[in-house]
Amino acid sequence: MSDLPFGFGPPDRDPERRGEPGGQGGDGPAGNDPFGLGALFGAAGAGGGNPAELLGKMPLFAELQKLMNWSGGPVNWDLARQGAISQLAPGHQPTSAGEQAAVTESLRLADLWLDQVTDLPSGVDRGLAWSRVEWVEQTLPAWTALIDPLAERVVAAMTSALPAEAASIAGPLAGIMGQMGGVMFGAQVGQALARLADEVTTSTDVGLPLGPQGAGVLVPQNVAAFGEGLDRPxxxxxxxxxxxxxAHQRLYAHVPWLRQQLTDAVHAYARGIHVDREAIERGLNDAMSGMEGGLDPSDPESIQKLLGSGLLEPEETPEQQMALRRLETLLALVEGWVDSIVSAAAAERLPGHSALAETMRRRRASGGPAEQTFATLVGLELRPRRLRDASTVWGAMAQQHGPAERDRLWSHPDLLPTSDDLDEPLDFVSRQGAGDPFAELTGGMDEQSDGTPPEQGESTTDDEDGGAGPRA
Structure with a gap:
């Protein structure tokens, strides 16, 4: 998943990875056409003419034309689902009754172990064993809620930035761009979900709870792949x-504001997406003067060249950078807490814990599902350094102040470490021993039966990076 379908990010944030073929900073398609809009005109570029007419004459695209009538939003989710399942079909392995029983028993035992290291009660009321195809189908509602606002904002930013001249140049193409955009996004999302389904072992591998509430999920086919070469039972x-x-399910079940804050951080980034209209107009004028005879409205290939020239690459605003830092920090805190309590529960009970935990760390460092998914969606890379620092915070909190005080940090978003705190995690932990840092913030929460923090989502601090949760 190194290709970024939506192209939300600026050049790759990791200097060592810039310039790789196909990367955001390289010479591949993602760098030259961040929105992938050149694909809208590829079919017509070879022979000229109206792409809609050409598609209609090609039997291969007969079904595609039907999908272009999608009116359910900026992403054609029917196509995404069909595309993902078709890619997974060759290696599909349905789950067996034995696998279902084994998953249920493993989750039951896991909850018993976790009861001894955290006061947060179980968040699992049923265990489920999913095939890769079931993972795609069951997580689609969560992906729809997350991705639709992003895709919609990209289309809106692109449309508003194009000057009137561009619309007239597009001519007959203008009427089908929206429909083609839905098909394009649907195909790319389907491809991304299929790749993700090949790797994920649970419903929370990407850091977010993607399955039904209360369901603990394992994907047996991928669980087996995870253990290959480890010489563990x-x-x-x-x-x-x-x-x-x-552990993930406990956190999301009993920290009611957490799921919404993560989603809000993603959407805060989406709200900031815009394209420099003046840059588009300058580029259009330059392109027209540089091309022989200017842009030919009847030649979609010339429009494809314009769209692939990089003129539509979005600029990342300071507000978006803040949203990304909040999202990165909050996801790191979630994963760090999970690492910490799983280690406390399993280190002396599970003989292969060290090898399994190291495999998980290597998976992250090489770009596992969480990092790749959020890089695809918002240009965010969940850096292992943040995860290690977050794990240090939670481990030190339990050691110096006890598990109860560690878990009380989740009672309000403003109690959590900020990105700056993670730079010096032990300093943050040492400050927690001075007085009662929870009284002021948790006092008002006692009156709320649902545990939702007062004035959720509003800014409560002035930290430069916005702290650990969205303040949008």
Whole structure:
């Protein structure tokens, strides 16, 4: 998933990875056409004419034309689902009754172990074993809520930035751009979900709860792949991953504001997407003067060249950078807490814990599902350094102040470490021993039966990076 379908990010934030073929900073398609809009005109570029007419004459695209009538939003989710499932079909392995029983038992045992290291109660009321195809189908509602606002904002930014001259140049293409955009996004999302389904072992591998509430989920086919080469028993690998799934579920079930804050951070980034209209107009004028005879409205290939020239690449605003830092920090805190309590629960009970935990760390460092998914969606890379610092905070909190005080930091978003705090995690932990830092913020929460923090989502601090949760 190194290709970024939506192209939200500026050049790759990791200097060592800039310039790789196909990367955001390289010479591949993602760098030259960040929105992938050149694909809208590729079919017509070879022979000229109206793309809609050409598609209609090609049997291969007969079904595609039907999908272009999608009116359910900026992403054609029917196409995304069909595309993902078709890619997964060759290696599809339905789950068996034995696998279902093994997953249920592993999650039950995981909850018993976690009860001894955290006061947060279980968030799992049923265990489910999903195939890769079931993972795609069951997580689509969560992806729809997350991705639709992003895709919609990209289309709106692109449309508003194009000057009137561009619309007249597009001519007959203007009427089908929206429909083609839905098809394009749907195809790319489907491809991304298929790749993700090949890797994920649980419903929370990307850091967000993607499955039904209360469901602890494992993907047995991918659990087996995770354990390959580790020389550990299958039930041990399954239990390690069940511990991680059950830990995630506890956190999301009993920290009611957490899910919404993560989603809000993604959408705060989307609200900031814009394209420099003046840059588009300058580029259009330059392109027209530089091309022989200017841009030919009847030649979609010339429009494709314009769209692929990089003129539509969005500029990242300071507000978006703040949203990304908040999202990165909050996801790191979630993963760090999970690492910490799983280690506390399993280190002396699970013989292969060290090897399994190291495999998970290597997976992250090489760009696992969480990092790749958010890089695809918002240009964010969940850096391992942040995860290590977050794990240090949670481990030190439990050691110096006890598990109860560690978990009380989740009672309000303003109690959590900020990005700056993660730079010096032990300093943050030492400050927690001075007085009662919870009294002022948690006092008002006692009156709320649902545990939602007062004035959720509003700014409560003036920190430069916005702290650990969105203040949008």
């Amino acid at each position: 299958e039930d041990e690998v399954r239990l390690f991953l069940a511990l991680r799934e059950a």
